[in-house]
Amino acid sequence: xxxxxxxxxxxxxxxxxxxxxxxxxxxxxxxxxxxxxxxxxxxxxxxxxxxxxxxxxxxxxxxxxxxxxxxxxxxxxxxxxxxxxxxxxxxxxxxxxxxxxxxxxxxxxxxxxxxxxxxxxxxxxxxxxxxxxxxxxxxxxxxxxxxxxxxxxxxxxxxxxxxxxxxxxxxxxxxxxxxxxxxxxxxxxxxxxxxxxxxxxxxxxxxxxxxxxxxxxxxxxxxxxxxxxxxxxxxxxxxxxxxxxxxxxxxxxxxxxxxxxxxxxxxxxxxxxxxxxxxxxxxxxxxxxxxxxxxxxxxxxxxxxxxxxxxxxxxxxxxxxxxxxxxxxxxxxx
Amino acid sequence: xxxxxxxxxxxxxxxxxxxxxxxxxxxxxxxxxxxxxxxxxxxxxxxxxxxxxxxxxxxxxxxxxxxxxxxxxxxxxxxxxxxxxxxxxxxxxxxxxxxxxxxxxxxxxxxxxxxxxxxxxxxxxxxxxxxxxxxxxxxxxxxxxxxxxxxxxxxxxxxxxxxxxxxxxxxxxxxxxxxxxxxxxxxxxxxxxxxxxxxxxxxxxxxxxxxxxxxxxxxxxxxxxxxxxxxxxxxxxxxxxxxxxxxxxxxxxxxxxxxxxxxxxxxxxxxxxxxxxxxxxxxxxxxxxxxxxxxxxxxxxxxxxxxxxxxxxxxxxxxxxxxxxxxxxxxxxxxxxxxxxxxxxxxxxxxxxxxxxxxxxxxxxxxxxxxxxxxxxxxxxxxxx
Numbered sequence: 001x002x003x004x005x006x007x008x009x010x011x012x013x014x015x016x017x018x019x020x021x022x023x024x025x026x027x028x029x030x031x032x033x034x035x036x037x038x039x040x041x042x043x044x045x046x047x048x049x050x051x052x053x054x055x056x057x058x059x060x061x062x063x064x065x066x067x068x069x070x071x072x073x074x075x076x077x078x079x080x081x082x083x084x085x086x087x088x089x090x091x092x093x094x095x096x097x098x099x100x101x102x103x104x105x106x107x108x109x110x111x112x113x114x115x116x117x118x119x120x121x122x123x124x125x126x127x128x129x130x131x132x133x134x135x136x137x138x139x140x141x142x143x144x145x146x147x148x149x150x151x152x153x154x155x156x157x158x159x160x161x162x163x164x165x166x167x168x169x170x171x172x173x174x175x176x177x178x179x180x181x182x183x184x185x186x187x188x189x190x191x192x193x194x195x196x197x198x199x200x201x202x203x204x205x206x207x208x209x210x211x212x213x214x215x216x217x218x219x220x221x222x223x224x225x226x227x228x229x230x231x232x233x234x235x236x237x238x239x240x241x242x243x244x245x246x247x248x249x250x251x252x253x254x255x256x257x258x259x260x261x262x263x264x265x266x267x268x269x270x271x272x273x274x275x276x277x278x279x280x281x282x283x284x285x286x287x288x289x290x291x292x293x294x295x296x297x298x299x300x301x302x303x304x305x306x307x308x309x310x311x312x313x314x315x316x317x318x319x320x321x322x323x324x325x326x327x328x329x330x331x332x333x334x
Numbered sequence: 335x336x337x338x339x340x341x342x343x344x345x346x347x348x349x350x351x352x353x354x355x356x357x358x359x360x361x362x363x364x365x366x367x368x369x370x371x372x373x374x375x376x377x378x379x380x381x382x383x384x385x386x387x388x389x390x391x392x393x394x395x396x397x398x399x400x401x402x403x404x405x406x407x408x409x410x411x412x413x414x415x416x417x418x419x420x421x422x423x424x425x426x427x428x429x430x431x432x433x434x435x436x437x438x439x440x441x442x443x444x445x446x447x448x449x450x451x452x453x454x455x456x457x458x459x460x461x462x463x464x465x466x467x468x469x470x471x472x473x474x475x476x477x478x479x480x481x482x483x484x485x486x487x488x489x490x491x492x493x494x495x496x497x498x499x500x501x502x503x504x505x506x507x508x509x510x511x512x513x514x515x516x517x518x519x520x521x522x523x524x525x526x527x528x529x530x531x532x533x534x535x536x537x538x539x540x541x542x543x544x545x546x547x548x549x550x551x552x553x554x555x556x557x558x559x560x561x562x563x564x565x566x567x568x569x570x571x572x573x574x575x576x577x578x579x580x581x582x583x584x585x586x587x588x589x590x591x592x593x594x595x596x597x598x599x600x601x602x603x604x605x606x607x608x609x610x611x612x613x614x615x616x617x618x619x620x621x622x623x624x625x626x627x628x629x630x631x632x633x634x635x636x637x638x639x640x641x642x643x644x645x646x647x648x649x650x651x652x653x654x655x656x657x658x659x660x661x662x663x664x665x666x667x668x669x670x671x672x673x674x675x676x677x678x679x680x681x682x683x684x685x686x687x688x689x690x691x692x693x694x695x696x697x698x699x700x701x702x703x704x705x706x707x708x709x710x711x712x713x714x715x716x717x718x719x
Binding site: 074075076077079080081151152155156160179181182183261262264265266267268269271276277279286287288289290291292293294296297 | 411416436514541542545546550551552554
């Protein structure tokens with residue numbers, strides 16, 4: 001044991017421990033170093049990825065300028081092997097990522113809370129267990145299956161008729177302007193919502209389940225309805241857990257690739273109508289990486305960097321919102 | 335030692351001669367390497383467009399011709415195929431675009447010897463649609479370009495009506511569908527529009543991916559395009575002929591350079607490839623096709639190096655592609671899958687080019703020898719490994 005310890009980059013402490021006393025003393029520092037190493041691995045991997053992609057993408061940022069790259073609307077790939085000859089503006093893809101993720105979270109969050117509340121509080125015992133297993137099973141379905149199912153069945157049979165109703169009622173509103181092509185931001189966003197639902201439900205269910213029962217009973221005793229109990233007792237107390245669930249779901253939505261690729265309609269332009277076709281950052285990388293020459297690959301790396309940034313900014317924004325809300329409601333949220 | 339090995343090789347080859355003869359390989363005078371057992375493990379990577387055919391070929395070759403040769407082809411895409419070839423992580427590369435001067439220079443630089451490139455199959459890109467009322471629809475380059483630049487928006491547009499005087503055209507809105515992933519199919523299709531239609535060349539140009547007009551529908555892979563076509567009443571899209579054939583899609587006739595509307599068939603693709611003028615460096619595109627040729631056609635190239643292979647691997651590469659290009663059954667499979675084979679004259683030229691593979695290797699003694707010598711070297715190479 002003691003001979004292995006120095007390898008875990010802890011040359012001083014363990015040896016001292018082994019001199020002064022027995023095994024019990026030694027185990028603690030070793031464990032501490034092992035855990036610390038595991039913890040830092042995450043940071044190291046992240047740093048390596050950021051450094052590598054940024055350095056590979058550097059020529060594109062140099063040519064377009066950092067903000068030019070983020071806000072440019074034209075994406076034309078050059079085929080040079082040595083220099084950057086095309087025009088690279090990633091805004092259509094950034095927009096696609098943000099819009100589809102926003103749709104997904106707006107639909108999935110309330111749904112996940114309702115499902116979790118039903119499973120933990122309302123469903124009969126016989127139903128609660130199988131239901132929660134089923135939801136977890138949904139989390140294990142590969143995204144390509146969601147994509148295939150979405151494209152071949154869900155889109156033509158459910159979404160398209162729904163879109164047509166939506167357009168006939170709300171067509172005057174810029175978000176729901178026609179024409180309807182089937183695939184597009186909304187189709188991708190809705191399937192994304194289904195995909196992030198299980199993981200969010202699972203976490204929210206756990207959070208709600210540990211909520212002390214006497215608080216709820218007290219609320220019922222005061223004459224609250226179930227809705228009031230959910231809204232005024234359970235949700236505020238579980239706020240931080242629900243936010244954590246939403247962040248995980250959002251993270252998956254921002255980075256989801258193949259299902260979005262199959263459903264978003266893959267155009268390089270963007271529009272405000274949710275029925276319109278576009279691309280997300282991840283889907284554009286996946287769609288063009290296989291055929292990309294050296295220059296195109298550099299540009300795709302730049303999208304990767306942008307995706308990383310967007311994810312980070314969205315997460316920070318979410319934290320800030322939670323922090324402010326938490327302060328307002330007097331809840332130590334995050 | 336060399337003599338001893340040669341004798342051994344000949345002895346080893348005797349039982350195999352019978353098998354080789356029954357293969358019906360009459361015209362393989364150029365490289366009768368099938369009469370000895372090759373042993374090699376090859377990797378190739380590149381275009382996805384010929385992948386179904388390559389997999390079929392590789393399977394038949396490994397089962398019926400050379401059990402000792404194990405080939406692994408990965409359809410990672412043309413771009414990745416070229417990159418992996420230049421990085422020398424694969425034995426051969428494949429692409430729907432030939433290597434330009436820049437890439438050839440990069441290849442020579444990386445390996446220290448020239449790269450060899452040669453075409454192996456042709457394929458057409460067809461205009462597919464889903465509306466049975468439109469069976470027999472005729473389009474020309476100008477109308478296709480106008481459809482994809484959303485200048486023609488309905489099927490009863492005068493430009494389409496003029497080409498289809500006998501057809502009762504519906505007033506459905508046209509929904510053009512394109513590939514959203516970057517693909518050689520898009521490259522062939524947009525290359526055709528760029529050469530034929532000036533306004534298209536100015537506005538959109540050609541490439542594996544394009545900044546399409548807004549409002550078009552993109553589909554992931556051929557399947558995504560097929561879904562886009564079938565889920566929109568006025569859907570129209572371009573796919574490989576082999577895919578359209580498999581999926582049973584209706585396809586449009588396209589007017590060629592002689593003004594004749596041509597239906598995309600195997601015959602018309604072969605006719606197109608025969609119209610093409612193929613230079614000695616095999617850098618060509620199938621443009622301005624007239625006669626009976628279907629005008630939207632592309633080529634798939636294979637790349638190898640003139641040096642740096644183990645002799646066994648080089649022999650296996652040459653033998654496999656010679657077999658694929660000359661064996662009757664192999665060529666029949668190509669036709670069944672919707673790929674057009676090379677003509678006879680072109681096949682001979684391609685095989686001559688193919689045999690340059692590994693010809694400049696440091697140990698060049700065997701490469702220029704006759705078939706018998708090659709066999710001996712193959713054995714030697716295998717032994718040395």
